Amino acid sequence: xxxxxQKDYFQFLESKKKxxxxxxxxxxxxxxxxxxxxxxxxxVKRALxxxxxxxxxxxxxxxxxxxxxxxxxxxxKTQKPVLILAPLAVTGQTIEQxxxxxxxxxxxxxxxxxxxxxxxxxxxxxxxxxxxxxxxxSSILKNEQGKFRNLLIDTFKHxxxxxxxxxxxxPNDPMELGNHSQFLDAMTYNExxxxxxxxxxxQTQKWRLKGHAIEKxxxxxxxxxxxxxxxxxxxxxxxxxxLPELEIKEVQVSTPLPEGVMFPGIAVNATDYNSSLRETESxxxxxxxxxxxxxxxxxxxxxxxxxxxxxKNIFKQLSELGFNxxxxxxxxxNEKKEKDLLGFAHNEFQILxxxxxxxxxxxxxxxxxxxxxxxxxx
Numbered sequence: 001x002x003x004x005x006q007k008d009y010f011q012f013l014e015s016k017k018k019x020x021x022x023x024x025x026x027x028x029x030x031x032x033x034x035x036x037x038x039x040x041x042x043x044v045k046r047a048l049x050x051x052x053x054x055x056x057x058x059x060x061x062x063x064x065x066x067x068x069x070x071x072x073x074x075x076x077k078t079q080k081p082v083l084i085l086a087p088l089a090v091t092g093q094t095i096e097q098x099x100x101x102x103x104x105x106x107x108x109x110x111x112x113x114x115x116x117x118x119x120x121x122x123x124x125x126x127x128x129x130x131x132x133x134x135x136x137x138s139s140i141l142k143n144e145q146g147k148f149r150n151l152l153i154d155t156f157k158h159x160x161x162x163x164x165x166x167x168x169x170x171p172n173d174p175m176e177l178g179n180h181s182q183f184l185d186a187m188t189y190n191e192x193x194x195x196x197x198x199x200x201x202x203q204t205q206k207w208r209l210k211g212h213a214i215e216k217x218x219x220x221x222x223x224x225x226x227x228x229x230x231x232x233x234x235x236x237x238x239x240x241x242x243l244p245e246l247e248i249k250e251v252q253v254s255t256p257l258p259e260g261v262m263f264p265g266i267a268v269n270a271t272d273y274n275s276s277l278r279e280t281e282s283x284x285x286x287x288x289x290x291x292x293x294x295x296x297x298x299x300x301x302x303x304x305x306x307x308x309x310x311x312k313n314i315f316k317q318l319s320e321l322g323f324n325x326x327x328x329x330x331x332x333x334n335e336k337k338e339k340d341l342l343g344f345a346h347n348e349f350q351i352l353x354x355x356x357x358x359x360x361x362x363x364x365x366x367x368x369x370x371x372x373x374x375x376x377x378x
Contacts, residue, residue: 023160024051025077033069035101037062039236043226044069047163052184054138054164054225060243061228063165064094067134068103068114074161075113080131082161083108084116085152087137088334089358091116092342094136118334119148122155132161139166141179153183168227174207177221186224196220251291253283277306285314292323292351300344303353311353318351325351328358 027048032041040062047053047070057063071082084105086094094116098105108117108125117125119140127133133156135141141149141164156162162184169176174197178189187195196217197207209217221227231238292301305311308329315327326340326349337358344352 024049027073032073033065033101033103036065036069037231037236037238039231039234039238040066040069042234042236044073046226048073050224051160052162052186052224054166054180054184056166056168056225056227058168058229060241061231064097064136065101067136067163067165068094068098068101068105070163071105071114071132071134072103074132078131078161081112081129082114082132082134083125083127083130084114084134084136085119085122086116087140088118088120088337089341090136091118092338093345096342122148122151127155127159130159132163133159134163134165135183136165138164138180138183139169139176141183142173142176149179153179156183157185164225168229174209177225181221181224184224187220192220251287253280253287255280255283274307277310281307281310281313285310285317288314289317289321292318293321297323297350299350300347301351302344303351304356305353306355311355315353318353323351324349325353328352328354330355330358 025048027045029041029045032044036044043055043057044066047055047066055063055066057066067084071084074080075082084094095105098114103114104112105114105116106112108115108121115130135152140146141152164180164184169180174193175189178192181187181192182189193207196209196213198210200206200208226234228234231241288303295301303311303314305314308331311327311329315325318325326343328337328340332340340352343349
């Protein structure tokens with residue numbers, strides 16, 4: 001009995017060991033897709049050499065083409081299938097980009113060299129057969145205690161090739177960088193905090209970089225990630241990558257006070273907040289329609305709402321006014337969501353009504369006009 005318990009304990013200790021899997025390879029620039037820009041080829045070569053790497057490139061820098069080329073080259077090198085995980089709004093666009101760049105991408109249900117799936121499907125996938133994982137919109141790792149953060153790290157802890165793709169993370173958010181570091185096997189989240197950060201309990205209540213560790217910390221990050229907002233940030237002077245300035249116009253809707261009330265109620269909890277939204281719904285929708293009517297019918301519009309009922313009501317009113325629009329809700333099937341999101345990207349209709357949790361700001365929508373129903377009332 002004692003021997004059995006000792007054996008089980010040794011097995012437990014063995015399971016806790018961190019296995020270092022060697023990965024990464026050099027590749028000649030001439031072997032890469034000629035459709036890539038020079039700075040993209042530079043990034044792809046650097047990622048492939050590392051084997052486990054994060055590409056934090058701002059919107060419009062071509063993360064999807066780089067992701068596709070990395071997946072393609074890893075498959076050619078290893079002859080093991082590659083899995084791409086992405087939000088629902090991105091999967092269809094990634095498949096289309098693959099066609100453009102001559103790289104076939106298909107759903108995970110089909111046996112293909114490069115497969116793609118929504119994050120929600122992760123528990124239904126046989127991940128053991130994949131030799132490489134690519135996380136599109138890898139900011140899903142941001143939440144330290146998040147469901148997908150823990151599931152992703154555990155599921156792919158022995159995968160030889162790992163790559164993350166996201167817009168540049170906040171330099172003041174160690175949580176996001178720490179979780180990426182742990183996923184890519186560079187250093188665990190807690191190890192990174194203890195080595196480079198101090199918890200400022202008395203003032204900001206947040207983790208901040210130790211004064212003497214600032215330079216060392218970014219040297220450490222540069223070993224497993226690259227960050228840039230423009231090709232010129234990494235020494236390339238590519239023309240045509242300057243995004244237009246984002247113009248933000250805040251519109252507040254004033255609503256009358258209830259009879260006998262001197263000051264408006266303050267939403268102190270979710271119940272009060274949602275009640276306030278319902279009370280001001282008609283005024284906010286009326287203002288939104290007024291703004292939409294001032295925009296040319298040729299310009300795409302996204303309307304982000306907070307509640308399903310206000311989304312249904314604004315869809316009904318816009319449809320009655322002759323606007324071509326779609327309402328995408330969480331209860332819709334994945335097939336409908338994908339069809340409508342892709343349809344909007346292809347300009348098949350003018351107005352997309354949805355929630356930000358369903359369709360976050362993607363590069364495909366960056367130059368669209370955005371209207372968000374104001375949550376404020378006076």
